[in-house]
Amino acid sequence: AQKVTQAQTEISVVEKEDVTLDCVYETRDTTYYLFWYKQPPSGELVFLIRRNSFDEQNEISGRYSWNFQKSTSSFNFTITASQVVDSAVYFCALSEASTGGFKTIFGAGTRLFVKA
């Protein structure tokens, strides 16, 4: 069974600090996909990144970076020089083959507070 664990329920940082959000997943498949979504206080879910299991290259997009490590089944997300606008709930998700197609499971989310 697939599972996504985001052990950090809430994180509070001061603006300009770096912060890493952890995501650990469980799957029996060799082919799977990992995602991060952001849910700001306004409530919408915003796609951030998608990574497949065959691509372990880390990715950087502006102040955001992702570290995918299959050896530890982790897909961590780092925000560098955090800003107040980064305050949101961040979800990690895993998609793997299931009856009828791919099924996506979301972690419980990490709420990030960035204080000015």
Add this chain to the structure above:
Amino acid sequence: DTAVSQTPKYLVTQMGNDKSIKCEQNLGHDTMYWYKQDSKKFLKIMFSYNNKELIINETVPNRFSPKSPDKAHLNLHINSLELGDSAVYFCASSFIPPDTQYFGPGTRLTVL
């Protein structure tokens, strides 16, 4: 311009009523989904449709019935609403899974 839209944005109703939430996407996607987000922000898939055909149906009560008149629309009808149905319901769409899902703005359902 809106990629995935849902109506209504807010829905307040009494226990026992029947209500519907509509979802439309203009992204040309083949697959549409309904998710439920509870008060603790936990997000769980309910249904998934591909080209109007149901492909994923999680253990959701029969009171919930999705309907897809065409691949751009996926509506959710809920019968005999219960207090526990209060949540935010998100519609999403994607190309063939596991492609990235794009979410609608959500419908906050409150059952009194």
